[in-house]
Amino acid sequence: MWLVFALLWGVWACDSGDDGESPWGDNADANANNGDNNYVPDTHDNNAHSSDWFGSDSHGSNPHGSDAHGSDVQGSDPPDSESVPPGEDTGDDGTDTIVDTDTIVVSTDPNTPPSCVLTQPHVNAYFQQGSSVAIRAYATDIGGSFADGTVTKVEFFYAPVAQPANTTKLGEQTTHSAHTYMQMWENVPAGEYRITAKATDNAGAAFTSAGVLITVGAQAVTQRGMSACKGKYLGNIIPYSVRSDFNNYWNGVTAENSCKWGSVEGTRNQMNWTQADLAYNHAKNNHLMFRYHALAWGSQYPSWITSLSPQDFQAEMEEYMVAIANRYPYIDQIDVLNENLYQNTYNGQEHAAGTPYFRAGLGGPGETGYDWAIWLFSKARAHFPNAKLVLNDYELENNPPGIDEMLGLVKVLRDRGLIDGFGTQAHCFNVDGLVNTPNTLKTNLDRMARGGVPVYATELDLNGGNNPSETTQYNSYRNLFPMYWEHPAVGGVTLWGYVEGATWKEGTGILNANGSKRAAMTWLEEYIAGRPNAGYPYCSGI
Numbered sequence: 001m002w003l004v005f006a007l008l009w010g011v012w013a014c015d016s017g018d019d020g021e022s023p024w025g026d027n028a029d030a031n032a033n034n035g036d037n038n039y040v041p042d043t044h045d046n047n048a049h050s051s052d053w054f055g056s057d058s059h060g061s062n063p064h065g066s067d068a069h070g071s072d073v074q075g076s077d078p079p080d081s082e083s084v085p086p087g088e089d090t091g092d093d094g095t096d097t098i099v100d101t102d103t104i105v106v107s108t109d110p111n112t113p114p115s116c117v118l119t120q121p122h123v124n125a126y127f128q129q130g131s132s133v134a135i136r137a138y139a140t141d142i143g144g145s146f147a148d149g150t151v152t153k154v155e156f157f158y159a160p161v162a163q164p165a166n167t168t169k170l171g172e173q174t175t176h177s178a179h180t181y182m183q184m185w186e187n188v189p190a191g192e193y194r195i196t197a198k199a200t201d202n203a204g205a206a207f208t209s210a211g212v213l214i215t216v217g218a219q220a221v222t223q224r225g226m227s228a229c230k231g232k233y234l235g236n237i238i239p240y241s242v243r244s245d246f247n248n249y250w251n252g253v254t255a256e257n258s259c260k261w262g263s264v265e266g267t268r269n270q271m272n273w274t275q276a277d278l279a280y281n282h283a284k285n286n287h288l289m290f291r292y293h294a295l296a297w298g299s300q301y302p303s304w305i306t307s308l309s310p311q312d313f314q315a316e317m318e319e320y321m322v323a324i325a326n327r328y329p330y331i332d333q334i335d336v337l338n339e340n341l342y343q344n345t346y347n348g349q350e351h352a353a354g355t356p357y358f359r360a361g362l363g364g365p366g367e368t369g370y371d372w373a374i375w376l377f378s379k380a381r382a383h384f385p386n387a388k389l390v391l392n393d394y395e396l397e398n399n400p401p402g403i404d405e406m407l408g409l410v411k412v413l414r415d416r417g418l419i420d421g422f423g424t425q426a427h428c429f430n431v432d433g434l435v436n437t438p439n440t441l442k443t444n445l446d447r448m449a450r451g452g453v454p455v456y457a458t459e460l461d462l463n464g465g466n467n468p469s470e471t472t473q474y475n476s477y478r479n480l481f482p483m484y485w486e487h488p489a490v491g492g493v494t495l496w497g498y499v500e501g502a503t504w505k506e507g508t509g510i511l512n513a514n515g516s517k518r519a520a521m522t523w524l525e526e527y528i529a530g531r532p533n534a535g536y537p538y539c540s541g542i
Contacts (some may be wrong), residue, residue, distance in 0.1 A: 112144035113207040114151050115452045116199035117420045119180070119491040120536050122233060122252075123332040123386055125214045126287040128221055129190040134535045135170070137209065138491070139199035140179040143407075143452020144414040150202040151176070156183040161192040161213065178488035188216050194386070207417050211386040213330060215287070223538045224286060225251030226525050231534030232485065233289045235494040238279040243499070245515065246282070251537055252289040254458070254494050255279035259292050261320060262300040268316075271323060280328050289537070291458070291494065292324065292331045294338035294392065296362075296376055298352030306357055313361030318379055325383045333456065335392040335423060336380045337373060340409065344401035351393060370412045377418035392423030392458055396448065397430045398440075403447045410451035421491070422451045425459040426484070428476075428505055432465035435476050441483045449489035457484045459496040461508035462520070468507030474519035477510075481524065485531070 120136035127133055139151045156170040173181040181197075192215050200206040224247045227234035235252020257263055258275030265271050283290035296317070305313060324331075339351040350356070359365065362372035380389050391410060396403050406422070413419035434441045448455045462480065464472025484490050500509025500518065510521035517525075533539070 111148075111201070111203040111205045112146050112415045113205040113417055114139055114141045114199040114201045115143060115414060115420075116154065116197050116207050116209040117388060117454050117491075118195060118197055118209050118212045119454055120231070121195075121212060121214055122289040122537065123213050124284060124287050124290065124330040125212075125537060126221060127188060127214060127216045129216050129218055130187055131221075132535075133185040133188050133214070135183045135185060135195060135197070137181045137183075137197035137199070138179055138454045138489070139176070139181055139197070140452045141201045143410060143450060145411060147452070148202060151179075151181075151199050152202050153200050154181040154183075155198045155200075156185075157196050157198070158185065158193045161194055164194070180488065190216050190218060192216075210381075210384075210388055210420060212332075213386055221538055222286075224288060225249060225538065226528045227251060227531075228538040229533045229535060230528055230531045231536055232490070233492040233494075233537055234528065235289060235291070235492065236498055237494070237496055238282060239497075239502070240275060240278075242278070242282050245511075247286060247288075249498065249511075250288075250495075252291065252492065252494055253279055253283035254291040254293050256497070257300070260294060260297065260300040262302050265302050265320065268302065268304045273327060276328075280330075284330050287538075289332045289492070290328070290330060291390075292328065292334040292387070293458070294335035295321065295324075295380065296336065296358050297338035298350065298354030298356070298358055299339070301354055301357075305361070306354075308361060310361050310363065313357075314363070314375070317362065317376070318383075321379055321383045329386070331384060331387040333388045333390050333421060334380065334384055335458070336377055336389045338392045339394065340373070340391070341393050341395065341402055341405055344399065344405045345395060346399075351395070368412055370409055373409060374412065374416065374418065377413055378416070381418055388420035388454075389418060390421035390423040390456060390458070391419060392425065394425035394427055394459075395430050396424045397426060397444050398433060399430070400444060400447060403444060407448075407451050410453070414452055419451075419453055421453055422448050422455045423458040424448060424455060425496075426457045426461075427459060427496070428461050428463045428465070428508055431460070431480055432462055432472075432476050435465065435472075435479050438479045438483050441480055442487065445483060445487045445490065449487075454491035455487070455489045456491050457493040460484070460493055461496045461503065461505055463505060463507030470519050473507060473510070474523055477520040478523055478527075482527065485528075 116137055116139040118135065119138050120134060135156055137154050137156070139154050141147055141149050141151055153172050153174050155172040157167050158170060159165070159167040170185050171183050173183055175181075192213065194211045194213055196209050196211050198206055198208045223229070225234055226249050228251065233252040234250060235254060236246070236250040237254050237256040238246070239256040255276055258279060264273065264276060280290060282288070305316065308316060340355060342350040342355065345351060359372050363375045364372055366372070368374065377389055391406065391413070393402075393406055396406065410419055410422060431441070445455060462473055462476040464476050484493050496508070497503030498509055498511050498521075500507070500512050502513070503509045510518050510524065512518060
């Protein structure tokens with residue numbers, strides 16, 4: 001059990017703004033909340049299954065059904081563990097002291113479970129029968145409260161979706177390359193399958209990944225996107241329509257605005273999925289990777305949530321999750337919490353001014369400082385058993401203290417098996433300034449990877465910095481994009497728009513409206529083409 005003592009140095013910082021008074025006049029003005037430049041990263045000018053594997057309408061069921069391959073349950077707390085506030089491990093004698101600006105916590109728990117995330121293939125991937133499927137799992141013992149850095153094995157399993165209890169072990173791997181373990185599944189027969197991986201550490205703690213649903217059929221694979229076969233997805237956003245050239249360049253989809261809670265349920269209990277369906281169905285029908293952005297975000301949320309009691313807030317939040325899970329079973333990643341930073345920001349303010357509503361409504365900071373986030377990710381794990389749960393934010397690449405603040409929450413979630421990805425938005429105002437020091441970007445990506453889960457670049461855009469031009473943008477892509485793509489912890493990259501004049505930030509488009517390519521696009525295609533083939537995504541066979 002955790003042995004906890006706390007030295008309170010002041011009121012919890014995350015209690016500020018939770019006194020019942022709105023931090024702004026009304027929700028219509030909530031997007032102008034980030035200081036002099038009024039930066040709101042996700043605000044842009046362009047305005048069915050019942051199986052447990054696909055989530056469930058009942059809130060008490062095991063989201064993964066029976067565990068046919070081990071005694072661990074995905075997302076369960078480690079034995080005899082309590083909550084741990086964020087901070088750094090400083091003990092070296094078997095008793096770790098975790099120091100936070102508000103509390104000091106001492107723990108003697110001997111272990112926390114490893115991470116295990118399937119990074120390849122993605123949910124909804126398609127393969128031709130008789131081909132081989134390369135499966136990659138990112139697994140490590142770092143990032144939790146007690147990091148010994150040793151994963152002894154990763155086991156790989158599959159089961160037909162129609163026969164979930166019929167689980168077969170594909171094999172196990174004991175060696176890795178930069179925490180990635182690879183298993184080949186050869187001569188795959190036609191069908192729809194759910195793949196999982198289970199990591200076990202040297203102390204015997206085990207964790208089973210979220211599932212990945214794939215389809216295997218008779219038809220040949222149609223290659224999608226410039227990164228086909230290159231080992232990582234390269235995605236983009238769909239705003240309100242799908243350009244005819246989308247699949248030529250991209251193999252991942254994020255809806256720009258239409259999956260945000262305020263877009264879906266602006267009026268309570270009246271959900272409008274029209275635009276969200278457009279993005280999701282394009283991904284589903286073309287077997288593209290789909291990211292749901294975003295579940296909880298203190299901006300672009302329904303104004304009616306601000307008057308709810310905590311009990312009603314939680315009920316509405318969970319109702320929203322259930323609706324998403326039932327409608328969109330092929331989500332690969334979901335931004336469970338978006339823009340949560342509030343201590344180490346450039347202006348000392350909340351990244352999303354409405355976050356206090358979510359913090360108070362979902363249970364408050366509690367003993368961990370993050371009880372509300374634990375509730376949120378726990379419910380997401382239950383309702384999205386086949387999706388990677390991501391914590392997403394901006395102002396990271398040029399802000400090591402911000403990364404460390406985010407890692408504090410990652411640690412709390414890692415201890416409970418509730419997080420699968422560290423999302424960095426990677427917007428131009430945080431990245432372009434590193435154009436002449438790309439190794440600084442690599443160093444800070446290394447820092448993000450300390451969370452022990454894959455890093456995802458979720459909203460990358462570059463315009464060349466203070467003097468945007470086609471030339472400066474080209475220089476930014478050439479110097480900085482490879483830092484993401486070649487980093488072993490980065491599982492994939494999504495760009496935030498690609499048509500100049502139709503992106504939310506001036507100068508970030510890499511394709512002109514008439515279809516002609518800017519210098520950055522030409523470079524990007526040549527760079528990706530020059531990367532070694534890895535058999536994924538969208539390859540005809542291995």
